[in-house]
Amino acid sequence: MDVPTVTIDQIPEDARLLDVREDDEWAAGHAERAQHLPMTELAERYGELPPEEEVYVICRSGGRSARVTAWLNQNGFTATNVAGGMGEWQERGLPLVGEGDTPHVI
Template identity: 60%
Template sequence: MSDIETVTVSDIPEGARLLDVREDYEWAAGHAEHAVHIPLDQLPARLGELDPDEDLYIICRTGGRSFRAAQWLVGNGYSALNVAGGMDQWLENGLPLVSDNGLKPVIL
């Protein structure tokens, strides 16, 4: 098992590439405005959409799926960091959210 670097939401640098691996319905309900959305199960098929030379900050709801995604990405030569606490922590830290469903953004 490879060592995956884990960071908190407050460790994510301004302008960093944030990859949200939650399901479509979770993303639609609320997400970080500049995040890229690729659900975990679509990651292998959509790998070409990501830059292997860019640090990817992987986020899900609490950190489990993002850890698996980061592990898989690192195993495939990408630079990926797991965001501990995920979108729950993002919300707790008062960071901005947007939704795709016209409703007030929430984390599901």
């Protein structure tokens, strides 16, 4: 699958970040500025995304986000996959928010 991909440090500061992980993963820890739209709900909820705005898609490691990126690009959106995902985000010590005392990536 050939999808546009960037590393975490290539994400523009003002970019729309779309987290496609499941609810429990999101609750454990996510980027504060991210929008949550689980991959399993994409077909029903993609209308929540602004079609005129580029979306940077992230998951835990990059597999689900690559599939979502491909689907979005095939359906009229401009999407870019984030390599390494939230696992890489956490390894770099970037800020996380979540429901527990210590937000983390699961």
